[in-house]
Amino acid sequence: MTKPLISVRDLSIGYGKVILLRDANFDVERGDIFVILGGSGCGKSTLLRHLIGLEAPLSGEIRIAGVGKPELVGAAPRFGVMFQSGALFSSMTVGENVAFALQEWTHLPVEAVNAIVRAKLALVGLEDAEAKLPAELSGGMRKRAAIARAMAFEPNLIFLDEPSAGLDPISAVELDELILALNRNLGLTVVMVTHELESIFKVGKHCIMLDRETRSIIARGEPQRLRNQSDDPRVRRFFNREASVPQWQ
C-alpha cells in the first residue's frame, strides 16, 4: 500500500483562542480529487491555508509527501495553489504571472520559459491572453490563469480554494472539466475547498465535511455515497440543500 500524499494527524487549527477544527485526522491519496466541504464559516479555507503552510497549526501535524512543516519560501514551489480570487499579480501580464516562478527558480533561457508559458496557457484555454493584464480578464479567465501559474512548475499536487465561486454556470462547468482533465491526464492530485454541490459531485472523488458547531470532521468518503447513505442529518441537509428553518413558506 502506497503512502498517502498528504497525511494529517491530530490537527487543531484556529486563530488565537478561537478553535475552528479540533483533532482532525485524514489522508489524501495520490491521484485523488479531495474535496473539503462544509457550510460557510466552518474553517474550510483556513484548513487549506494550514495545508499549504501559510498558517501554523495550534497542534498536530501535516505531512506532504512525507515532509512535515514545509518551508514555503526560498525554494521552488513543491505544489501549486490557486487562491479564491486568483491572486494574480496585478502589475504583471498573464504571461509574466505564469513565467514568474520559472524565471526565478530555473536557469532556463527566456525562449524556453516563453514556450512553457504558452503551453501552460494553452492547457487552460488562454492562448490569447498572454499579454493581457489580470484586470482585463473575466473572473473565470482569472481563475484559469491562476491554475496555469500554479501548474507552471509541473507539480503533482494542486490546492484550489473555491474554484467555481462567483463564476457563471458555463465558466464553472469549464473549470470543473479542466480540473478533471488535469487529474485524469496528468495524474495530478487535487485538494479543493468548495461548497458548490455540482462541482463536488462532478469532480470530487473523496471528501471530508467540516462542521462549525462541533469543530470537527463529521463525514468522510465519496460524495455520492455520503449523499445517499449518510445517517447524519447535518450531512443530508447539506447535500439536499435543506434550510434549517423553512421560515418563508
Added chain:
Amino acid sequence: MVDGQTLDRPSLVFDERLSLVAGMLQRFTWERTEISPTSARIALGGQITIEDAAALWKRISETLTHLDDIQSLDLELSQILLIDGACMALLVQLRTDLRERRVRSEFVGGSEEVRRIVTLYGGRRRARHKRAKRRPTNAIAQVGTATLNLIDEAKQILDFLGRLLVSTVHVLRHPKSLNLRDVGLTIERAGADASAIVLLINFLIGFVMAYQSAGQLKQFGASIYVADLVGVSMTRELGPLMMAIIICGRSGAAFAAELGTMKVSEEVDALRTLGFSPLPFLVIPRMVGLILLAPILVLMADAIGICGGALVASFSLDITPTSFLIQLQSAVKASDIISGVIKSIVFCAAIALISCQQGLATSGGAEGVGRRTTSAVVSILFTLILLDALFTVVFGVFGI
C-alpha cells in the same frame, strides 16, 4: 405585484410627501371598534406605505398608551389595498408589544398579497429579540485595550525588523536575489515622477524664507546674510525634510496602499506559495530604490531652494547672483550638505520601512487598506520629525 402597485401610485408633490413623513396627513384608515369592555378590533384600510409610516407609528403609540382593560385586540387587514414591508414591520411590532403586555392579538383577514407580507414579516412566532447593542467600553478598558494593541503593534514591528535584517543579510550575500525590476520602478515613480513637485516646493520654500527674512536683515544692514540663512537652512534642515515629506505623501502612502491591497487580495500569499519571501521581494527593493534616489533628490532640493533665495535677494535686496554665490560659498560648508544627505537617506529608509510594514500588516479588506495607509503616513511624519530632532542633537554633539 405589490411593488408594481407602489410604482403605479400617483407621485406626491413635495409638501404632501413632507406632511406624510411628519405624520400629519393620513392616507389610510384606522378604525377602532370596541367589541366588549375587554375586547377591541382595529380595522386598517387603504394604502399603507413607507410614506405613511410616521402616521402609522403615531397611531400605534396611541394604541399602546391607551390599552386600559383591553385583553384582546385584533388587527383587521381585509380593507388594506396595499401595504409594504416597513409598515407591516410596524404592525408586527404592535402585535409583539401587545402580547408582551398580555393582550391577545392576531392579524385577521387580508387579501392574498397582504397575507403573504404578513407571513414574510410576521409569520415566525418567535420570542422578541432585543436588538443587540454594543456596550460602551469604560475608560479603563479602553486604556487597557489601547495598551495591548500598542504592545501587539510593537511586537509586529520588531518581528518585521528582525525578518528584514535577515532578508537584508541574505540579499547582501546573494545580490542576484534582489528584485531589480522593483528597484528601477521605485526610482522612476518615487524619484523621476516626484522631481517636479520636489523642485517646485523647495524653490517656494527658499523663496518664502528669503522674502520673510529680507525685511529684518535689511533693518540691520545685514542683507547679504540672506545667503547664509537660506543656504544653511536649506542644506541642513529644510531640503531633506521637505523632500522627505513629499516622498512620504507620494510614495509612502502608495507603498502602504499597494502592499496592503496585495495582502488583502492574497497576492502576498501567492508570492509565498511560489517560493518568494515578501520582504526581499517587495520591501527591500522599495527601500533600496528610495535610498538610492534620496541623495539626488535632496541635492536638487537644496539647489533649487537656494535659487529661490537668490531670486528674492536679487530683486528685493539688490544682491547680485555673484555676491550671493560668494557669500553662500563662505557660509555653507561641505558638512552642511553631507549632513543633509545623510538625513535624507535615513528619512527615505524610514519611509520605506514604515510604509511597507504597515502595508504588509493590512487585514480586513478595503477599509483595512485605508486605515493602514493613513496610519503609515501619520507614523512616517511623526518619525521624520523625531529623527530630525535626533539628528540635530547628534550633529550638535559631534560638531557636524
